[in-house]
Amino acid sequence: MSKAYPSNLSHAQYEFVSDLIPEAKRGGRPREVDMWEVINAIFYILVEGVRWRALPGDFPPWQTVYTYFRNWRKDGTWLHIHDSLREWTRIDIERHRSPSEAIIDSQSVKTAAMVHEAVGYDAGKKICMAQAISDR
Numbered sequence: 001m002s003k004a005y006p007s008n009l010s011h012a013q014y015e016f017v018s019d020l021i022p023e024a025k026r027g028g029r030p031r032e033v034d035m036w037e038v039i040n041a042i043f044y045i046l047v048e049g050v051r052w053r054a055l056p057g058d059f060p061p062w063q064t065v066y067t068y069f070r071n072w073r074k075d076g077t078w079l080h081i082h083d084s085l086r087e088w089t090r091i092d093i094e095r096h097r098s099p100s101e102a103i104i105d106s107q108s109v110k111t112a113a114m115v116h117e118a119v120g121y122d123a124g125k126k127i128c129m130a131q132a133i134s135d136r
Contacts, residue, residue: 003058007047008040020081022072033060041065 007016021039024031030133041059045052055062070076087097 003056005040005044007043009036009043011036014039017081017085020084022075022077033064038065038068042069045069065069 012121017039018035021035037060041055041062042065044050045065052066053060055065059065063083090097090099
């Protein structure tokens with residue numbers, strides 16, 4: 001059992017997402033690691049920004065945690081968890097489960113002397129947007 005780190009999921013939060021975690025593979029050794037500890041270790045790495053090898057010793061071995069992280073990235077588990085949480089959150093606030101539109105923001109910059117081609121105009125800021133073209 002690891003210490004209580006700020007990045008840890010509560011038991012209630014873990015129970016909420018535990019069904020989204022893949023079951024152990026059939027035919028292999030039984031899973032001995034606590035998946036709540038694995039998830040907490042992954043969140044610790046992501047929140048604290050430390051190297052895998054710097055994972056505190058009260059979590060499962062870093063190699064085990066990294067293997068789960070890598071496998072879930074490859075098989076789409078993280079994307080599935082993200083999408084499910086987004087849908088559940090939207091339903092909870094009485095919105096449609098999937099947004100019907102999205103907003104993409106970009107930064108407008110004034111055209112500089114080195115720029116040879118304007119690629120657009122930002123009417124709100126009243127400036128030309130440009131794409132730099134090198135002379136190399």
